Amino acid sequence: MKQVFVFVVVLALVGAVAAYGHRALDLPVRQVEIHQVVEVPEGASFKETAGLLAQKGLIVSPFWFRLLGKFQDAERKIKPGEYDLHTAMRPIEILNTLVSGRVIQYSVTVQEGLTARQIARVLGTTGIVKEADVARLVSEPAFIKSLGIEAKTLEGYLYPDTYYFPKRAKAEDVVRAMVSRLRQVYTPELQARSAALKMTEVQVLTLASIIEKETGQDAERPLISAVFHNRLRKGVPLQSDPTVIYGIPNFNGNLTRKDLARPTPFNTYTIPGLPPGPIASPGGKSILAALNPAPVKYIFFVSKNDGTHQFSVTLPEHNRAVDHYQKKGAKPGSRKAA
Incomplete structure (x- = not known):
């Protein structure tokens, strides 16, 4: 009888352990998704990670989760980072997430x-x-x-x-x-276009960055590009205010005539051609415009004070536009003039 009793007790214990193991390894903590953000620090051990998961209520037992990690040969494979986990995930799903590094x-x-x-x-x-x-x-x-x-x-x-x-x-x-x-x-097609124009990559990005800073109007980008291409071809200084501003350390927002005359590597009022490099990060539309200037003869443009510009071919035309749009409170950088 005693042996039977011991057998029953052992069997009950094994059953209880098996049931708990099943609960700890195969089932989620809850059926309802309650999300928790868990940050696994750089260099954290698997034991420490299991403890974090238990603290967040995402696993039943750190011990059984560590056994799962050992069985899956994953103890040294978890990735550090911030994870979005939830209580309806099974332990194996949590482990796979940590191993794959699917961080937030x-x-x-x-x-x-x-x-x-x-x-x-x-x-x-x-x-x-x-x-x-x-x-x-x-x-x-x-x-x-x-x-x-x-x-x-x-x-x-x-x-x-x-x-x-x-x-x-x-x-x-x-x-x-x-x-x-x-x-x-910057696709191979654009690279081919650049080669056809005899422009290097940095020259394209430089011109594109100037276009980006000169206008926020998509329709104007090819026109602005045309002005600068025409000026480069004629050997006329670009006279772009954004390039001057870029070359002024700690620019205070007030561009003066003295600034326009101050020689810097980026002052396109005083240097010929393009500045030595980009002045900002251009978007795709400005890059396209730099490589595809509009087929126009414009050499000048002036702000209309509404976000758009008036373009001109000749200096007299340009001066009339400046007088019309900028005669009151004209800014040094409100024009492009030869």
Whole structure:
């Protein structure tokens, strides 16, 4: 009788353990989805991760979850990061999520016409990366070279778009993603067009960045492009105010005649041709416009003070437009004149 009793007790214990194991390994904590954000720190052990999951109420037993990890040979395969998990997930689903690294992705939109420094600030405010890390990379020769770019900085190469990155992403990965997006936009067809115009990649991006800063009107981009192409062909200075502004450290928002006369590498009032590099990150429409100027003879344009411009072929035409649109409170940068 005693042996039977012991057998029954052992059998009951085994059954209880098996039932608990089934509960801990095969079933979710709840049938209802209650989401929890779990951050697995860099270098966290599997034991520590199991403890975090238990604290969040996502698993029944850290011990059984560790056994699952050992059985799946996953103890050293989980990825650090921030995860969106919920209580209706089975332990194996949670484990697979951690192993695959399906972390939370945060969106960040980089607008057209921002400088590399401004883009670094935008990225920094999201908490995705540190502003200082991005600012350092865009001027780091070895990193720039690793991207296959022959330029002193990555100004103009950080393509404006909406991106998705995990929290605390590596700055190198973020910058590479933005340059990679530019490569996707700057297609072989556009490269062929660039070659036909005898323009290098950096020249295209430089012109596109100036177009981007000169107008926000899509219909005007090819016209602005035509003005600059015509000026380059005639050997006339571009006289683009945004290039002057770019060359002024800590610009205060007030462009003066003295600024227009101050010689800097980016002052297209005083230097011939294009500046030495882009002044911002151009969008796809400005890149297209730089490579496809409108078939017009315009040499000048002046702001109408409503976001659009008046274009002219001759200087007398241009002066009349300046007198009409800018005679009251004319700004130094309100015109393009030879």
